[in-house]
Amino acid sequence: MTAAKGLSARSLAGTAVFALRLIWAADRRRFTAILVHQLFSAATLSLVMLFTKELLGGLGGDGRADLWSNLMPLLMAAMVLMSINGAFRGLAQSWQRVLAVKTDRHILSLVLRSTMKTDLLTFEDPAFYDRLQRAVFASRVQPITLVSSAVAIIQTSFSLIAVGATFVAMTWILLPLCLLAPIPLIRAAKQERDARYGLNETLAENRRVRDYLERLLTGRDEAKEIRAFGIGKTLFDRWDSCYEKEIADTTVVQRRHAKRKIAARLAGDLITVAIIGGVWLYVGSGGIDVPTAIAALLGLFLLNTRVQSITFLFTALGDVLLYLADLRLFAAARPAEAAEIPRRASSGSLTARGVGFRYPGASEPTLRGVDIDLPAGGIVALVGTNGSGKTTLAKVLAGLYPPSTGTVSIDGEPVLEPEVLRDRAAVLFQDFVKYRLTVTDNIEFGRPGAEDPARRLAEAARSAAVDTIAERLDHGYDTVLGAEFSGGTDLSLGQWQRLALARAFYRDSPFVILDEPTASLDAQAEAELFDKLRDLFEGRTVLFVSHRMSNVRGADRIYTLDRGRIVESGDHESLLAADGIYAKLFRLQAAGYEERVTTQSETV
Numbered sequence: 001m002t003a004a005k006g007l008s009a010r011s012l013a014g015t016a017v018f019a020l021r022l023i024w025a026a027d028r029r030r031f032t033a034i035l036v037h038q039l040f041s042a043a044t045l046s047l048v049m050l051f052t053k054e055l056l057g058g059l060g061g062d063g064r065a066d067l068w069s070n071l072m073p074l075l076m077a078a079m080v081l082m083s084i085n086g087a088f089r090g091l092a093q094s095w096q097r098v099l100a101v102k103t104d105r106h107i108l109s110l111v112l113r114s115t116m117k118t119d120l121l122t123f124e125d126p127a128f129y130d131r132l133q134r135a136v137f138a139s140r141v142q143p144i145t146l147v148s149s150a151v152a153i154i155q156t157s158f159s160l161i162a163v164g165a166t167f168v169a170m171t172w173i174l175l176p177l178c179l180l181a182p183i184p185l186i187r188a189a190k191q192e193r194d195a196r197y198g199l200n201e202t203l204a205e206n207r208r209v210r211d212y213l214e215r216l217l218t219g220r221d222e223a224k225e226i227r228a229f230g231i232g233k234t235l236f237d238r239w240d241s242c243y244e245k246e247i248a249d250t251t252v253v254q255r256r257h258a259k260r261k262i263a264a265r266l267a268g269d270l271i272t273v274a275i276i277g278g279v280w281l282y283v284g285s286g287g288i289d290v291p292t293a294i295a296a297l298l299g300l301f302l303l304n305t306r307v308q309s310i311t312f313l314f315t316a317l318g319d320v321l322l323y324l325a326d327l328r329l330f331a332a333a334r335p336a337e338a339a340e341i342p343r344r345a346s347s348g349s350l351t352a353r354g355v356g357f358r359y360p361g362a363s364e365p366t367l368r369g370v371d372i373d374l375p376a377g378g379i380v381a382l383v384g385t386n387g388s389g390k391t392t393l394a395k396v397l398a399g400l401y402p403p404s405t406g407t408v409s410i411d412g413e414p415v416l417e418p419e420v421l422r423d424r425a426a427v428l429f430q431d432f433v434k435y436r437l438t439v440t441d442n443i444e445f446g447r448p449g450a451e452d453p454a455r456r457l458a459e460a461a462r463s464a465a466v467d468t469i470a471e472r473l474d475h476g477y478d479t480v481l482g483a484e485f486s487g488g489t490d491l492s493l494g495q496w497q498r499l500a501l502a503r504a505f506y507r508d509s510p511f512v513i514l515d516e517p518t519a520s521l522d523a524q525a526e527a528e529l530f531d532k533l534r535d536l537f538e539g540r541t542v543l544f545v546s547h548r549m550s551n552v553r554g555a556d557r558i559y560t561l562d563r564g565r566i567v568e569s570g571d572h573e574s575l576l577a578a579d580g581i582y583a584k585l586f587r588l589q590a591a592g593y594e595e596r597v598t599t600q601s602e603t604v
Ligand SMILES: Nc1ncnc2c1ncn2[C@@H]1O[C@H](COP(=O)(O)OP(=O)(O)OP(=O)(O)O)[C@@H](O)[C@H]1O
Pocket: 124, 359, 360, 362, 366, 384, 385, 386, 387, 388, 389, 390, 391, 392, 393
């Protein structure tokens, strides 16, 4: 769902209120101070008009005493207000800047909080990325414009009211005429706002590709492969053509708009000339006196310059409001904060019955009618060819994806809240995250806020053999693992994998799901881990995914997944005897090893 191009006046108004609330929530004190300052400015404007009228009236009349007695208090009041106004202007600018930063933080935290609450499945939806991108854009670029435009618009509104009230006090008949002049410019600004939003919508995908290419070209991890394959220029050319498209589309929209703006400007000026003519005639017919007419025209001039100066801000604010409408949708679409996780006895068995799963937008389900039993304290292996659905099933069992059909149960009790599964499971992903933070952070992220973190950290590090890695680092567990940060360093892929494993140990949960936990480990480390798996995870229920059949043979039970279905299960011996997919995969790998060993011994 997107904020429609032609956002209705009602929802635009709702978003404007939302915007003001955001600023208000960011910093009430400064916002109020800025409002008071704008009130002063508007009052000063009003007094200048009254002063002009009185001055002219006094000069034209015959009583100088009247001039003094009427003019002086007004002059003094105007001077006092102008002085206060001047003194506060500098302050108001600094308030405005601080307010912009605070609004920035407030809006971005809204986006981040909403994103944090978003379930993993939603991340598979491209429409979500579009929404997220627009919401992030709203939060990144817009707050400063939001604050300055809102302030300018409030200022103009106050001026309008002040000048309007002064008009009414002098001669009400000129008021509608005065309101007519800025209409063409405001209309043109609205058209530009819609055109720009439309343009941003069309270019969203193009920008995402461009951003991705920028990340590739500047990323540290990608730098080696880009150089090794020499694809820098290819990627750069693609990035450049994305920009070419953006420039071409922007030029078309801006050209069209420039013509509209010139026409609107001429129309506005024509109306102003007509108003001057009207006032002239009105004075001629004796409707108003000359001082009132001059003061009114001065007011018209003051108002016009303000309105003209804010039409560009109005366009910008229009943009902001449209993006904020996206932010509003994005923030509103998130589910409420997860409820307290009901505590139950730990450990136990984990079972899946008739579990099916389909990715959003996919034509075929990835999992179909999966039945799987992880007995309490047992070690279960999941095997299958690439793309058979192993990782997907692991994510369903870990409570990261809700099954489309079927149920997952703990100790025979169906789990209705995925948070329960997430809380009970420690998952080591195939593509685990390398946190470019300290060694301690990388391990303690396994369970933030856990009790006795020092003991847990030491045990987890020992179990995953990270202690020997940390000892060799300059700052031990406090070493930052990011060569791009000062004092930082990097680890080998296998060392990173051990660190991710330590994170799983640190979590200390009843269910452990390991997706290819040794893919980057050397043969010795891998053998050690699988030899000790039972001891290391004693009392835990373990599911591990592996392509290395030699690791799998020791599992209590092995399941073979094929195109989303469990096609066989049993222990190593029974599966070999069944002579199915498992037996075929096992013999293929075993033959590969025997052949290599034979060739090597012949060579020797
Ligand atoms: N986000 C996604 N959207 C649509 N389809 C997906 C998505 N992620 C995975 N798939 C599809 O689901 C199927 C199973 O993927 P999965 O990663 O679970 O396989 P796997 O058995 O773990 O494979 P591998 O052994 O290569 O790790 C694949 O056909 C894949 O294309």
